[in-house]
Amino acid sequence: MHSQCFAISAKVKRNSSYVDKMITLEREVGKLLFQFKNVGKRFGITPVFREMNFALERGTFSILTGQSGSGKTTFFRMLCGLERPNQGEIVFLGRRLTQHSAVHLKNIGFIFQNPRGLLDKDVYYNLALPLMIDGASKAEIDKRVMEWGSILGLRPRLKSLCRELSGGEIQKVEFARALIRRPRLILADEPTAHLDPLQADLLMDVLWDHYKDGATVFISTHHPPKFHHPSILRYHLDSCQIRQLSPTEIGMSGFKGDRQLKMQEDAGLFDTEGTGQ
Amino acid sequence: MMMDWLKSFFKEAGLYIAFILMGTLLLLSFWVSTNLQQSILSEFRYKTMTLIFAQDPSAEFRKLAETHPAVVRYEIRGAFANKDQIQKQYPELANVVEGLDEQYFPSSALVTLRDLNTFQSALKSIPDEIEKSIVHQPPQKIATFFNMLLGLFAFLWLLILALLIYFKLERLAVKETARWSLMKMLGARASQIFLPLCWVQVLQIGLGSFAVLLLATFSMGYLRRLFDWNWENLSSTIQIQFFLGTLVVGVGLFFFIFSARYRRTALG
Numbered sequence: 001m002h003s004q005c006f007a008i009s010a011k012v013k014r015n016s017s018y019v020d021k022m023i024t025l026e027r028e029v030g031k032l033l034f035q036f037k038n039v040g041k042r043f044g045i046t047p048v049f050r051e052m053n054f055a056l057e058r059g060t061f062s063i064l065t066g067q068s069g070s071g072k073t074t075f076f077r078m079l080c081g082l083e084r085p086n087q088g089e090i091v092f093l094g095r096r097l098t099q100h101s102a103v104h105l106k107n108i109g110f111i112f113q114n115p116r117g118l119l120d121k122d123v124y125y126n127l128a129l130p131l132m133i134d135g136a137s138k139a140e141i142d143k144r145v146m147e148w149g150s151i152l153g154l155r156p157r158l159k160s161l162c163r164e165l166s167g168g169e170i171q172k173v174e175f176a177r178a179l180i181r182r183p184r185l186i187l188a189d190e191p192t193a194h195l196d197p198l199q200a201d202l203l204m205d206v207l208w209d210h211y212k213d214g215a216t217v218f219i220s221t222h223h224p225p226k227f228h229h230p231s232i233l234r235y236h237l238d239s240c241q242i243r244q245l246s247p248t249e250i251g252m253s254g255f256k257g258d259r260q261l262k263m264q265e266d267a268g269l270f271d272t273e274g275t276g277q
Numbered sequence: 278m279m280m281d282w283l284k285s286f287f288k289e290a291g292l293y294i295a296f297i298l299m300g301t302l303l304l305l306s307f308w309v310s311t312n313l314q315q316s317i318l319s320e321f322r323y324k325t326m327t328l329i330f331a332q333d334p335s336a337e338f339r340k341l342a343e344t345h346p347a348v349v350r351y352e353i354r355g356a357f358a359n360k361d362q363i364q365k366q367y368p369e370l371a372n373v374v375e376g377l378d379e380q381y382f383p384s385s386a387l388v389t390l391r392d393l394n395t396f397q398s399a400l401k402s403i404p405d406e407i408e409k410s411i412v413h414q415p416p417q418k419i420a421t422f423f424n425m426l427l428g429l430f431a432f433l434w435l436l437i438l439a440l441l442i443y444f445k446l447e448r449l450a451v452k453e454t455a456r457w458s459l460m461k462m463l464g465a466r467a468s469q470i471f472l473p474l475c476w477v478q479v480l481q482i483g484l485g486s487f488a489v490l491l492l493a494t495f496s497m498g499y500l501r502r503l504f505d506w507n508w509e510n511l512s513s514t515i516q517i518q519f520f521l522g523t524l525v526v527g528v529g530l531f532f533f534i535f536s537a538r539y540r541r542t543a544l545g
């Protein structure tokens with residue numbers, strides 16, 4: 001995994017030198033990104049988590065599911081450093097997490113269920129903001145915004161104010177803004193909630209590409225994707241605890257459609273070259 | 278919405294006017310205080326001491342006054358001269374004083390000194406000769422009063438400047454919280470938001486300081502005409518220092534208040 005990360009770092013360096021200096025998560029010691037140690041959380045007298053233990057490793061693609069009100073968003077906010085546990089501790093890169101530092105925040109892509117974008121600004125500004133914060137050149141910003149505008153079909157709307165966009169388009173703006181820096185850790189809460197299945201697939205493809213490039217992806221969702229891949233770790237929140245789902249529970253049978261084929265090709269599971277292996 | 282905007286506008290405009298007026302008062306009090314220091318208080322650059330002799334001053338005292346390095350100048354007055362002085366000073370008592378014998382008007386000396394302590398030590402060598410000594414002090418109370426006034430105006434001026442910046446920042450924060458919050462989530466440093474805001478603030482404070490200087494110059498001219506005295510001009514160095522100092526203090530306060538506000542801004 002480390003060699004893969006450094007290879008990506010080198011590739012990014014060739015493409016854009018400013019991005020490379022931000023890739024710091026790989027340089028931290030250890031494989032664990034997050035560790036929840038006996039974490040307890042309650043709102044008033046209602047417990048959300050009880051003595052919960054969880055670890056999120058670098059370079060994984062994880063999906064968290066659970067019923068409404070099971071605490072997915074609270075869990076996601078804890079990963080973001082927006083909520084603190086009432087007991088136990090959350091460790092991020094070997095240190096107790098209170099709030100993510102500015103350096104780490106530049107390496108984390110947050111996608112929230114409720115859009116955080118600036119509605120009175122145009123799409124271009126919203127996409128360019130992370131790059132402006134990093135001090136990227138105008139040419140670099142233009143290039144990347146156009147690139148992401150094309151990927152997500154936002155290019156005709158770049159000059160439109162965000163308040164003029166549909167819910168799905170705003171969601172895509174959020175998505176692009178979170179990923180435009182190519183963050184090494186992506187935390188997403190219901191990233192496809194406002195999208196039709198086709199658009200949702202597109203976004204999942206993008207996340208999968210990032211994962212293949214070495215990023216760690218964590219998605220909290222109420223509607224888990226129908227596809228599966230052996231590399232995907234699935235977690236479920238239930239009864240104030242988180243647990244990893246077994247292949248049987250996931251129901252790995254029933255691989256259908258292009259997405260599954262694409263992912264299996266990525267993983268080298270299927271022989272698409274007709275070699276008969 | 279419009280009412281809120283008007284309210285905040287009048288609040289800020291009021292504070293801005295108060296900032297200009299208080300700055301003017303600060304400069305004026307500084308100017309008056311400086312003039313006092315330079316005129317009245319400079320009279321007391323050297324210590325002055327009055328010595329009252331038991332008898333006429335001896336040759337030994339005259340030699341001491343002539344040769345002692347702490348003495349700048351001295352003037353001896355005989356009994357007759359003192360009697361005459363009192364008659365002139367209190368003409369209504371002239372007849373009474375006239376009838377009194379000279380023995381009731383001892384000889385005295387007014388000595389101007391560079392160093393009071395060394396001369397007082399030297400006087401110990403002729404203890405029987407001096408009946409009484411009086412040290413004349415400059416009018417420190419006036420100087421203290423003006424210094425206190427200066428301190429008070431400086432404090433009020435700083436307070437108004439801080440309030441002006443605080444309320445302006447609060448108004449900005451209401452408008453910009455979403456952007457600041459998002460930028461914080463994207464890892465922006467406080468300075469990345471502070472700097473663009475700072476230039477506007479510098480311009481506003483700079484204009485305010487310039488208005489203070491204009492108003493102070495106008496007020497000084499008026500005071501000159503009102504009180505016929507030998508007023509010294511407020512030097513251009515002081516004016517430039519005031520202008521730059523205001524900018525520095527304003528930016529410092531703005532950064533301090535902004536940092537505190539940015540820390541409170543929620544992430545995302």
